[in-house]
Amino acid sequence: MKKSILIWTISAIVYLGIVIIGFNVYASMNPNTEKEATHTPTEQEEENMDHQNSHHSHENHSENTTSEVTPKVSYANGEITIELKDINNNVPELEVSHEKYMHFIVVSSDLNEYHHVHPEKTGDGIYKQKVRLSGQSYKAFVDIKPKGLQYSVKPIEFHVGEANHKHVENDLAADTEFTKTINGQTVELITDSLEVSKEIALNFDVKDVTPEPYLGALGHVVVLDEEGEKYIHVHPVADDKTVFKTQFDKPGTYKLWAEFKFGEQVHVYPFVLEVKE
Incomplete structure (x- = not known):
């Protein structure tokens, strides 16, 4: 009985030694393992992450x-x-x-x-x-x-002036044509069905022309509801794309202004959208 216990103890010690030796060999072959697990972003990395995050939809939740x-x-x-x-x-x-x-x-x-x-x-x-x-x-x-x-x-x-002292109601009609030409440059808005509470991709086809960088992005999109109360300011999803993502929390008519810079001039493309339940 004592002999069996002794053999078991020796086996356990040998097994533990093998595990420790194996781990040390692995660690020596992968010197960055611990550093990667506890890596703290550098100032430059944090700046890059902030820049990437700035492309996301920036909405007003008043x-x-x-x-x-x-x-x-x-x-x-x-x-x-x-x-x-x-x-x-x-x-x-x-x-x-x-x-x-x-x-x-x-x-x-x-x-x-x-x-x-x-x-x-x-x-x-x-x-x-x-x-x-x-x-x-x-x-x-x-x-x-x-x-x-x-x-x-x-x-x-x-x-401004004496003509109006009351914010008038709007009677916006949703666009049926989503291709607009401003100062000779055509832009087409392509999007899936516009539904409430769903992420919507607003893809602007700039017709084989790459816009010039404008305020740190390839473009800017501002959206207001019909009453001018709901404000959305959204940027492209990436540095090389004219695609913007956002969502609407209520149905209704919205006006959108897409801004792109071509030939040192900023062009503003207005669209009226109908968002449904």
């Missing part, structure tokens, strides 16, 4: 996010003024997003007039931009990334 920054918008003498203050009445610091500190989208109440500009800082929390607007109502969207503060893009209504 119903779920409390903004800690409140923009004020005014217009006078052909110039837009934006003033930024946080909840403590301090001036927030902004991060660069697609090469700019601020993307300012302004549309007329009938959604026919569209501007995407980048106001410059002129003072503490003050940004200004020259833009020619006609006498009617507008909705503005101040698209920024305040450092360390929550923020969601919300529509800000303002009026």
Whole structure:
């Protein structure tokens, strides 16, 4: 009996030794094994990941996010003024997003007039931009990334002149033709069925022409619902594609503006979409 126990003990020790030796041999042949398991991304790798993530749909979830920054918008003498203050009445610091500190989208109440500009800082929390607007109502969207503060893009209504002091209702009709030519360059929007709560790929066929890089991407797409309340700003899924992915949380009519740069000039292609249940 004692002899059997002794043999079993010796066998167990020999087996354990073989396992330890085998592991050490494997580790010596694969010196990066432990490093890979505990690898911490470098600053450059984090920057690359941020750049990849920036291509994803960037939507406004105003119903779920409390903004800690409140923009004020005014217009006078052909110039837009934006003033930024946080909840403590301090001036927030902004991060660069697609090469700019601020993307300012302004549309007329009938959604026919569209501007995407980048106001410059002129003072503490003050940004200004020259833009020619006609006498009617507008909705503005101040698209920024305040450092360390929550923020969601919300529509800000303002009026120009005395003609209109009320945001009119729109009667948009969905497009039946999805090929548009602007300044001689044709773009076709190709997409599957537009349904609520499903990821939708918006594929823009630029007809064998590669757009020039514009604000860190091959293009930009802005979408508003018919009331000008739901704001979506989406970027391409990759550096070499003019494909954008997003989704809609309610049915209805939406207007889309696709921006591409050809020959040093930015072309804006408007489309009206009908999203169904």
